[in-house]
Amino acid sequence: MPTDSLFQPLAQAGASANATVAVTLNGQPLQVPVASSVAAALLAAGVKRFRNSPVSGDGRAPYCMMGVCFECLLEIDGVPNRQGCLVPLEAGMAIRTQDGMRDLLAEARNPALALAQAVEAPHGV
Numbered sequence: 837m838p839t840d841s842l843f844q845p846l847a848q849a850g851a852s853a854n855a856t857v858a859v860t861l862n863g864q865p866l867q868v869p870v871a872s873s874v875a876a877a878l879l880a881a882g883v884k885r886f887r888n889s890p891v892s893g894d895g896r897a898p899y900c901m902m903g904v905c906f907e908c909l910l911e912i913d914g915v916p917n918r919q920g921c922l923v924p925l926e927a928g929m930a931i932r933t934q935d936g937m938r939d940l941l942a943e944a945r946n947p948a949l950a951l952a953q954a955v956e957a958p959h960g961v
């Protein structure tokens with residue numbers, strides 16, 4: 837099944853159109869366009885696989901870009917299961933793709949992590 841992204845960047849005007857920030861993705865340096873969220877920046881940089889499906893192992897990528905589908909889960913700065921579409925992009929972020937589903941047991945063992953994720957997902961999922 838083709839996995840080409842349907843997200844296309846809008847044309848931007850001005851000096852900020854080509855502005856980038858440095859992050860790492862799976863330990864490799866990556867320049868990404870300045871964007872409002874981590875997911876938007878990675879998509880604009882051409883990243884097509886954010887995580888793997890726990891059922892089929894197929895690559896998954898952002899779908900809704902508004903915190904509903906959870907297809908954008910990433911490990912960001914050592915914190916797993918963060919919704920890339922809800923996390924503001926910052927220079928120097930260490931981003932890793934994820935395999936499988938959320939580790940709910942890890943979240944239960946770390947209340948601070950669960951709280952941080954609850955703040956990112958205001959609908960309480």
Ligand code: FES
Nearest residue numbers: 901904905906921
């Ligand atoms: S893209 Fe759907 S929750 Fe992030």
